Amino acid sequence: MPDTTFAVLFDMDGVLVDNTDFHINAWIKFAQDKGFPLTRDQYVENINGRVSADAMAYVFKRPIEPGELIVLTEEKEAIYRELYRPYLQPAPGLMAFLDALKAQHVRLAVGTSAPMSNVHFTLDGLLLRSYFDAIVDASMVRHGKPDPEIYLKAAEKVGVEPARCVVFEDAFAGIQAGLRAGMAVVAVATTHTREELADSGASLIIDNFDGLTVDTIRDLVDKAGH
Numbered sequence: 001m002p003d004t005t006f007a008v009l010f011d012m013d014g015v016l017v018d019n020t021d022f023h024i025n026a027w028i029k030f031a032q033d034k035g036f037p038l039t040r041d042q043y044v045e046n047i048n049g050r051v052s053a054d055a056m057a058y059v060f061k062r063p064i065e066p067g068e069l070i071v072l073t074e075e076k077e078a079i080y081r082e083l084y085r086p087y088l089q090p091a092p093g094l095m096a097f098l099d100a101l102k103a104q105h106v107r108l109a110v111g112t113s114a115p116m117s118n119v120h121f122t123l124d125g126l127l128l129r130s131y132f133d134a135i136v137d138a139s140m141v142r143h144g145k146p147d148p149e150i151y152l153k154a155a156e157k158v159g160v161e162p163a164r165c166v167v168f169e170d171a172f173a174g175i176q177a178g179l180r181a182g183m184a185v186v187a188v189a190t191t192h193t194r195e196e197l198a199d200s201g202a203s204l205i206i207d208n209f210d211g212l213t214v215d216t217i218r219d220l221v222d223k224a225g226h
C-alpha cells in the first residue's frame with residue numbers, strides 16, 4: 001500500500017544529477033553564438049532553475065513567441081546534452097535513497113523546469129523513470145519556478161497535500177517555489193555553497209544523498225507541524 005502520509009518531490013537538474021556546470025557552459029556557448037554574451041554570474045542569478053521561456057527572454061532581452069521558443073530551447077538543450085552525455089550519472093547516494101523510499105512505499109515525483117526532451121535524456125538515460133509516481137515538466141505548467149505551480153501540480157498528482165511534501169532543490173528559484181507551495185525544502189549544495197544557502201529558508205542543507213535516511217526526511221514534515 002502506498003504511504004500517503006508524506007511525499008518527496010525532486011527537482012531534476014542539480015539534484016538527481018549534478019550537472020549545473022554543463023548547463024552553464026551550454027548556455028554561455030548558446031548565448032555567445034547568438035550574439036548575446038552571458039556570464040556565469042548572470043546565469044546563476046537569472047537563469048538557473050528557471051523554465052526556458054523565462055531564461056530565453058532574459059538572454060535575448062525580449063519575450064520569445066512560442067514557435068521560436070521551441071526551436072531555441074532545443075538548440076540550447078542539444079548543446080547541453082552533447083556536453084553532459086559522457087558524464088551522465090545519478091547524484092552520489094541517490095539510488096540508495098530512492099530504493100529506501102520505494103521500500104517504504106513513499107510517493108515520489110519529479111518537478112522540473114526542464115523540457116520533456118531533457119527529462120527523457122536524464123530519467124530514461126539513467127533508468128530512473130519507474131521510481132516516480134508523477135513527473136511534472138515545463139510543458140505542463142503556465143508559470144515556472146519560483147512560482148509554486150510545478151510543485152503544487154506534483155503534489156496533486158501523487159495525492160498528498162502540499163504541507164506533507166518535502167522538496168529537494170538546488171536553485172534559489174526552486175527553493176522559493178517549494179516554500180511558496182507550503183512545503184518543507186531540503187537544499188542540495190551543488191549549484192550554491194552551504195553558506196549561500198544558509199538563509200534560503202531550507203529546513204536542511206545536504207551536499208548529496210549519501211547516508212540520508214527516510215526517517216530524517218519524514219521528521220522534517222512532522223516537525224513542520226502539519
Ligand SMILES: O=P(O)(O)OC[C@H]1O[C@@H](O)[C@H](O)[C@@H](O)[C@@H]1O
Binds near residue numbers: 011013027052112113
Ligand atoms: O532544476 P530544474 O528545475 O530541473 O531545471 C531545469 C533547467 O535548469 C536550468 O538551470 C537550466 O539552465 C535549464 O536549461 C534547465 O532546463
